[in-house]
Amino acid sequence: MNTFLSLTLIALLLSILAGLIRVFRGPAPAERMLAAQLFGTAAVAILLVLSQLMQMPALLDVAMVFALLAAVTLVGFVVLASRGVR
Amino acid sequence: MTDPLVIFDVALALAIVALAVAALSVRDLFAMIVLFVVFGLLSALAWVRLSAPDVALAEAAIGAGVTGALLLKTLHHLRYVSGTLGQQAAYGVTPLTPVPIGVTLANAIFCGLITLGLAVAYLGAPAAGPGFDALVAEAMPRSGVDHPVTGVLLNFRAYDTLMEVVVLLAAVVAVWQIERGVSDAPAPVLGEVWQGFARLALPATVVVGTYLLWVGAEAPGGAFQGGAVLAAVGLLLLLTRAYVPQPTHRGIARGAFVLGTGVFALVALLVASGGRVAFEYPLEHAKTLILLIEGMVTISIAVTLAALFHGREPVAQTKGGRDDT
Amino acid sequence: MSVELSPMILAIFLPLFGAIAAFIAPRAAWSIGLATLAATTGAVIWLARDVWAKGAVMLPLGGWGAPLGIDLRADGLSVAMLALTSAVGFLVSIAALDSLKDAARQRQYFWPLWLLLLTGMNGVYLSTDLFNLYVMIEVIALAAVGLTVLNGTRDALRAGLEYMYASILGALLFLMGVGFVYLHLGRLDFAGLAGAEVSGSLIAAMALMFVGLALKIALFPLHFWLPAAHANATAPASALLSGLVVKAALYIVLRLAQYMPFPSETLLTLVGLMGAGAVIWGGIQALRAERLKLLVAWSTVAQIGLIFVAFARAGEMGLTESWKAAALLILAHGVAKAAMFLAAGRIKDEIGHDVIRDLDRAPIRPTLAQFTFALAAISLIGLPPSLGFIGKWSLMEGAMAAGYWHWVAVTMAGTLLSVAYFSRVLTAFLRFDRVRAPVGEHQGWALADAAPLTLALAAIGLGLMAAPLLSFIEIGYPFGVAQ
């Protein structure tokens, strides 16, 4: 079971790294932004798995904060990165 | 067979280093900020792996979240004043003074040598050396809280924490001093869908922030993490224009900035009676006092971080007039 | 229920409460500020009496005691630094009343920032914990940057940004050093440092902390940020930055040197070489400076270099002696440089510019400010009977006794350079032949000259009290003698 969870972790991490290419290459801010949002989701998943693996229920709180911050950052990105002033 | 967790650790460490390099070398400044936020999130994950969930929370909320928002806001402002807001890419909006490549290379080699030296020194250090473990374990029953990190922050080393709140106060005073009534980039207005989304996110953020503050006494969380999450509420309010700072609110804002520092310092002073010294809370009241301090500090942190994000002191909109000196 | 106060707590908390009050009530800020400074000075006098009577005093905050908690400790050296800070700070504040009277906005922010700065500096002088020192130098850094850019000009903002970068980087290097100390020792208090055996991580820690602090002290060749920052700030801010703020980081170096394992000869020579470089380069740049305040700022670089030359002597006893010389030089520089910056600010205000070449064309002669400048220059050059002279004399005496003629030569060269650059200014004061308009001799006297004049007179007069001063500084053996 633990091995399976560890492998899931690695897979999740790889999915983050694959998304990095989008951030790096761009070109539109929207693309970079969405890739970043993908990390938020993957990081929450990693935290959930880790909380199981490391026997630390406190990590669920951390995951909750991550999820919440992802929502807030999204608003920030949209407001501050949108081109021009509407 | 090696433990897959070790592979995960190595991959995570490599990803963190790669992100640090990428954030510094990517040309587009917007991409730089995005990479930086991801870097912060991954560092927080690494600290989770090192069994430091409190630090991970603080780094995710303050180090990555608030810092990222500050950087974005600044980039937006810079692009506005340099007139590049309409362009898709955000290259060098701050002036570039060309530095000879030789100088850069020499600097890089120099830093590389320093890093190498540090790495050698690190490898030579005793692994899992001595620490405060025993002392903390022994003193915990007398601290008034159940969570060791909160005990250290608000009791054993409360003086450091007070000074940390003072640093925040100094920062907001300095920011209000620096930014004056000069042209501010008008923030774009959100569309209807986004307004709705933000309205949904708001109450959730308030609840989580308060929860984090409350849970701090026995589990990871506490004033700083809770304050940072509540600051996100402030950020949302500012971003959605649900709240626009008015000059008449300055007095309240000043009060909120100093609230945490003032209460913290006063409590620390007033407990010094009956043979006790400053910061020595009487055991029977320790939990109440710590909660009081934490609550006030949380309010201050939330308001201060939101004010740092907003930047300048709210001033009356006078056209053309510039309050100087 | 009566609250038991300790003067150490008061020295830190009074400025903090003062800063809060001054920030909440901007209109009354100046009266709050002056009252706070008076009260803080009182607390320092109280502490000085305690230390005089009982020797070094300790206060374990929270009752925990090091290494778990944080201790405050005051001995002769810390009290001397506290006294320097509050005395100079008080006089600079009085001068600030006058020089900021036309700038409502600057006045509004000057007091909270300056009182926060005072909190940070007093905290540094009483701290015995490495991480606490890190937090304190950050308090100092943010408040000091705020003061640097108080007047909001482009030059000040640019200089302030450079200062900010240097300051943060210095603090972070220090923090990394703290991390290595923790790795090696598992504790962060000074007492733990004292008995430590030397290892790779401890050497890395010391190197990181020293470089970080050198960046904050602006030791050559890490001085790049200082001249612009100090020259472009408003006069009271410059006086505080140059006279006091730099000394906080210098004090930490002195303290670390006290508890650190004994440094090797090569290292000391290296530090001395950096100091010598500062003396020569700072002197040359001061000679070339076109503006008065820039000249004064460059002379700070040179004087700091001289303090590090004083460090560079080997042998256990020699080291003790040279640290005393360094402490004297720190005090002398603090008083005299504050006086000089205030005087330079007065001259600039009265004449309207501070271009040295054109000073002698001015029809207005702020005589008293010029006199003050000359007095401060006497102390900085090191002419008897000033405190600067005593400091330099003990430096040279020690170097000669140890046969280090090269350091004597550096000190002499530095002295000659300082004579040269200060006389550029003084001759401009004394020449009248290029004045077109009739000279209004008595113009430009003001009450505002009182504070810098007092400081300059103190810089000279303290030299006569050097012996009791030294014996006070030695209370609690801050230099590791007889321990």
Added chain:
Amino acid sequence: MTPDLIYGLCGVAVFGIGLVGALCAQDRLRRVLALKLCSVGAGFLLVVGAWRTPPATPDPVPHALVITGIVVMVSATAVALALIRRLQSLEADDER
């Protein structure tokens, strides 16, 4: 290969990268970011120092120190960014 070794080296590397950035970056914003990287590197070192092989709980003191460091760093960042914004506004005024 234990986590403390892996992440310790990672922290030192991040600190070094931040150092390079702080000395070489030409863009004002990027230099602020480089300094933040340095602080994360220092944080790594402290957290790693606190780590003990599970099931032992780590030393809480360095954790508290790192939290303090994070708050201090965000304050410093905010001041530096305010300076940058103000400076840029003034410089843009000059060009007009």
